[in-house]
Amino acid sequence: MAPLVLLVDDYADAREMYAFYLARRGYRVEEAADGHEALAKALGLTPDIILMDLSLPGIDGWELARILKRDTRTAAIPIVALTAHALNGEQERALGAGCDAFVTKPCLPQALAAELERVLQVASVRS
Known part of the structure; x- marks a missing residue:
């Protein structure tokens, strides 16, 4: 089964663009628009990886991490x-708050996908 990405961003256009690209790359994608929704989905779905903006309404990304x-x-x-x-x-x-990697926006979707693949590979070696 393809890895599940929880994509968290309050900017709908960014979510749409990255979700579309990641789905085309074979990922399953769930979206959240704020920190509270992201927390609920992380607990309920247990995604394989979380891709998260840090400036979020409700619970910000640093605190959510x-x-x-x-x-x-x-x-x-x-x-x-x-x-x-x-x-x-x-x-x-961000790393001190618990993030495993840091990507600066704007970034090309290909670069983002490459970073997700790298982080997933590192995580699979650890488990």
Whole structure:
């Protein structure tokens, strides 16, 4: 079965574009528009990987990453931060919150898919 990606972004156009591309690459994709919806879907669906913007309404991405990594049901799910926060220290901040990788927007869908594949491969070696 194809890996399930939980795609979390409050910007509908970004979700649509990345979801379309990832589905074409063979991934199953579930979407969430805010931190609360993402938390519920992460707990209910147990995706293989979470692709998440950090600037989210409700629960922001940094806090959501901390919540997910503290919960034994979701701690092993890799999280890729997909964000426009490109300032110095933002990558370290995201990784410190529990994200496993950091991709700066805008990025080409091919580059994003390559990073997802890399993170999934690393996660499969760990388990």
